[in-house]
Amino acid sequence: MESFESYRPYLFSIAYRMLGSAMDAEDMVQETYLRYQATPPETINSLKAFLTTIITRLCMDQLHLARRKRELYVGPWLPEPINTTTSDVVDPQERVDTEETISLAFLMLMDQLQPIERAVFLLREVFEYEYPEIAAFLGKSEAACRQSFSRAKKHLADHRPRVHAPAAIQQKLLTGFLQAIRAGEMSSLMNLLAEDVTFWGDGGGKVKGAATRPLSGRVTVARFFLQTGNVFRRSLPGDAWVEFAEVNLQPALVIRSNERAISVLTIEVENGYIQTIRVVANPDKLAHV
Numbered sequence: 121m122e123s124f125e126s127y128r129p130y131l132f133s134i135a136y137r138m139l140g141s142a143m144d145a146e147d148m149v150q151e152t153y154l155r156y157q158a159t160p161p162e163t164i165n166s167l168k169a170f171l172t173t174i175i176t177r178l179c180m181d182q183l184h185l186a187r188r189k190r191e192l193y194v195g196p197w198l199p200e201p202i203n204t205t206t207s208d209v210v211d212p213q214e215r216v217d218t219e220e221t222i223s224l225a226f227l228m229l230m231d232q233l234q235p236i237e238r239a240v241f242l243l244r245e246v247f248e249y250e251y252p253e254i255a256a257f258l259g260k261s262e263a264a265c266r267q268s269f270s271r272a273k274k275h276l277a278d279h280r281p282r283v284h285a286p287a288a289i290q291q292k293l294l295t296g297f298l299q300a301i302r303a304g305e306m307s308s309l310m311n312l313l314a315e316d317v318t319f320w321g322d323g324g325g326k327v328k329g330a331a332t333r334p335l336s337g338r339v340t341v342a343r344f345f346l347q348t349g350n351v352f353r354r355s356l357p358g359d360a361w362v363e364f365a366e367v368n369l370q371p372a373l374v375i376r377s378n379e380r381a382i383s384v385l386t387i388e389v390e391n392g393y394i395q396t397i398r399v400v401a402n403p404d405k406l407a408h409v
Contacts, residue, residue: 122167125157130168131175138179139186140199140227142408148178173257174203176239180258183235194325197229198398200383200405201367202354220284221246222368224398225388229279233272240265241272285389291364291371293394294387298362298373301345309346313338314393324402327383337388341397367409374409381406 126299130384131152137147152174164170190197201224220226221242232237243249244265251262258265293312300309323330335341350378360377365384367374373385384406388396 124167124171127168127171131171134172134175134242134247135179136202137221137227137230137246138176138238139182140231141405142200142202143404144182144186146249148175148182148401151178169253169257172243174245175280176257177259180235180239183238191286194323195330195402196320196322196334197231198320198322198400198405199224199399200408201372201386203365203367204409205366205367218369223360223370224386224400225281226276227368229276232279233275234268236260236264237268237272237275240268241276244269245273287371289392290387290389293389294364294371294385295371297387304346306342306346309342310338312394313341314390314395315342315395317397319397320400321399322402322405324404326403330401365409381409384409 128149131149132145135148135329136142139145139148152171155174156171171247202222204222223327231398233241236258240254243254243257244251249257251265254265255262256261260268296312300312316336317338319331319335321331321335323332331344335344358383360375362373362375365372365374367384367386369385375382375384382403383401384398385397385399387394387398
């Protein structure tokens, strides 16, 4: 039998991809529930369609508010990571498809789209709805939805990594990265980095020593981690440790203290080298890791 609870994971999966924030996604799911509770059951023809309409429109409104708040954000903004160690995605192809649409890299690209483009792309490409359904969910014409999808798909195609690196390769590079930093070996670290590697650090203005702008270039990034940004050896509480984990279905390094996450590091790999490093250290974004 259909119920709101049976659709809760589905609603969260839409909201998280739309917003890049697990906390905001949970708020949108709860607001959807309240609106569902306030609606006479006999007026709902399709519960899934009804809930999809509410969650999508709520997320679009939230995105407009988030854009204004983002103007005051200190330093680079990164999506909020989620722990997927206990994920129930087993099928290899499904896992790859899911990983690509919840990776921090993908969520950052989604953040560059307009709210309507983001909604249409997700509903069409990820959740496989037809255009008449999408148009009904969003209160737009089919033609407008097709145009939004086309713009979104072109943008993502232009900026997405061309080759998906298997988790085993990411894990190997992460292991080498951690070992090089702990040993303070500049040459070993640089051998792992692409020449035009980029580092994004999100401290939200709440973490001492966090980079307030993206850093680019092998030498610059290596020096940051070995000197001013070496959070893996210095400036940690005495009970802190580094562990390997799975975040957004990708290998990650997580620093913890008293079971609480202090920072999360993920990488993007191209041609066997680390192309992008992302570190989320804003404490407000680590509740789900």
